Amino acid sequence: DAKTTQPNSMESNEEEPVHLPCNHSTISGTDYIHWYRQLPSQGPEYVIHGLTSNVNNRMASLAIAEDRKSSTLILHRATLRDAAVYYCILRDPLRSGSRLTFGEGTQLTVNP
């Protein structure tokens, strides 16, 4: 599976936008970019996924670089509830089946 690289930690202030980066320079043409987050004492939670085009949903936006070697998860207005570990995962559903391979993720701290 292609590897992703994320910063270990990031900090943000409440009500401000947050941009969480992810590098995936060895991404293949059939890898989808998935983002999950894990709040304290909870299971991981699906956030968003995309292939080539930018994606928006009620939780976040995903901006994918034109060469697909990096992507950014955007939280438009951070709240205290957004403090969590964010995981960027590459997944080719036809090659890796249904497995999700989690890395260490980025610990996001949101300051009041």
Added chain:
Amino acid sequence: EAQVTQNPRYLITVTGKKLTVTCSQNMNHEYMSWYRQDPGLGLRQIYYSMNVEVTDKGDVPEGYKVSRKEKRNFPLILESPSPNQTSLYFCASSLSRWGRTNNYGYTFGSGTRLTVV
């Protein structure tokens, strides 16, 4: 409410005493999976099931068993637990279709913290 329910949330047991952690989903999902989470090692897949009566090993299956007799339930069985199975366990489910792209989000349970002494 659509959810994955695990029980128990917390369990302390002794070495060698068989235990079962239950997992149930109410979303009619075909795919279910078990993960364990350990500090420094992240989340690792133990077993998964593509549908009823179809199960397969993940990355760390040793010491575990599973069964999928009905679509909604996917219990994790530790026949003879050992201290190295002390961990935080998560069950997950996802919509899946045989022979088609499986690219749906996963829903995870709230976790079971198991301690084996």
